[in-house]
Amino acid sequence: MRECRMASAPVIFDRALLRARRRRAAALGASTFLLDRAAEELADRLATVRRDFAWAVDLATPSDTVRRVLAGNRKVGTIVAADALAGAGAEGVLAVAADPEALPFRDGSLDLVVSALALQFVNDLPGTLVQIRRALRPDGLFIAALLGGDTLSELRQAFAQAESEIEGGLSPRVAPFADLRELGSLMQRAGFALPVTDVDRLTVRYASPLALMHDLRRMGATNALIERSRRPLRRATLERMTDIYLARFADPDRRIRATFEIVHLSGWAPHESQQQPLAPGSARARLADALGTREQSAGEKPGR
Numbered sequence: 001m002r003e004c005r006m007a008s009a010p011v012i013f014d015r016a017l018l019r020a021r022r023r024r025a026a027a028l029g030a031s032t033f034l035l036d037r038a039a040e041e042l043a044d045r046l047a048t049v050r051r052d053f054a055w056a057v058d059l060a061t062p063s064d065t066v067r068r069v070l071a072g073n074r075k076v077g078t079i080v081a082a083d084a085l086a087g088a089g090a091e092g093v094l095a096v097a098a099d100p101e102a103l104p105f106r107d108g109s110l111d112l113v114v115s116a117l118a119l120q121f122v123n124d125l126p127g128t129l130v131q132i133r134r135a136l137r138p139d140g141l142f143i144a145a146l147l148g149g150d151t152l153s154e155l156r157q158a159f160a161q162a163e164s165e166i167e168g169g170l171s172p173r174v175a176p177f178a179d180l181r182e183l184g185s186l187m188q189r190a191g192f193a194l195p196v197t198d199v200d201r202l203t204v205r206y207a208s209p210l211a212l213m214h215d216l217r218r219m220g221a222t223n224a225l226i227e228r229s230r231r232p233l234r235r236a237t238l239e240r241m242t243d244i245y246l247a248r249f250a251d252p253d254r255r256i257r258a259t260f261e262i263v264h265l266s267g268w269a270p271h272e273s274q275q276q277p278l279a280p281g282s283a284r285a286r287l288a289d290a291l292g293t294r295e296q297s298a299g300e301k302p303g304r
Helices: 015-028 033-047 065-071 125-135 153-166 180-189 209-219 235-249 287-291
Strands: 053-059 076-083 093-097 110-116 136-147 193-206 256-268
Touching (some): 015 209, 033 065, 053 065, 065 076, 065 110, 125 136, 153 209, 153 235, 153 256, 180 256, 193 209, 209 256, 235 256
Parallel strands (some): 053 076, 053 110, 076 093
Antiparallel strands (some): 193 256
């Protein structure tokens, strides 16, 4: 297994703690509505692609939801579940213990790589994207869903204000997630052809902030930041956070709102058969002709 993380990549997440949180979520009975939504979108995107995928990898998705989608698609051949907690979860699915920051696949060996709501927790996302692109055969496809930058913005704001008032300082409580523009730029830097990014924004209502936090525990998505405070959360801070959340982000029926932003990514390993952008100056039709108007240079004053 090769290690591709850059020496300068920051360590943001405690990956061992994340794995422990996922095990606890499974024991509690995982909350999967976000994964189900991401998997449904992935299935729709695959349905529009007119080609077969002999070797497909589900990378680090924290359930078998995506693998079941792949198993039900006749265009997909062998399916590999690649994860530190890998389990097949569907008939005919292979399992490989793998960390998404150090993929064990040789270059040009895969036709399809998919991942749902996992890659936002890697420390070196640019390096992981480069590894995925290298592992794909020419014209291989990558599809992923990640939590985006506005996810849990209400909880982040309520905790920040409460800690500032009660404790006189802040500690990181909610992970920072990349936004749509940043992720699109990372896809281009990683060398993907024809990259596409878009956002699915969802508002979920809960009975209380504590009910939201309990749901996050069942997702395995509670705080695993390296810089998190190791002190137990003070009761006064929790109570103040709850009051702030209710005051700022509750509906008239006293149910609170929580934002989840799912960013969908797709891109292809470059291949000569793909569409290529035209070279500057190579256009054979003029915009002025299409609009039925006269072309005017930038320095020419308009007629009166």
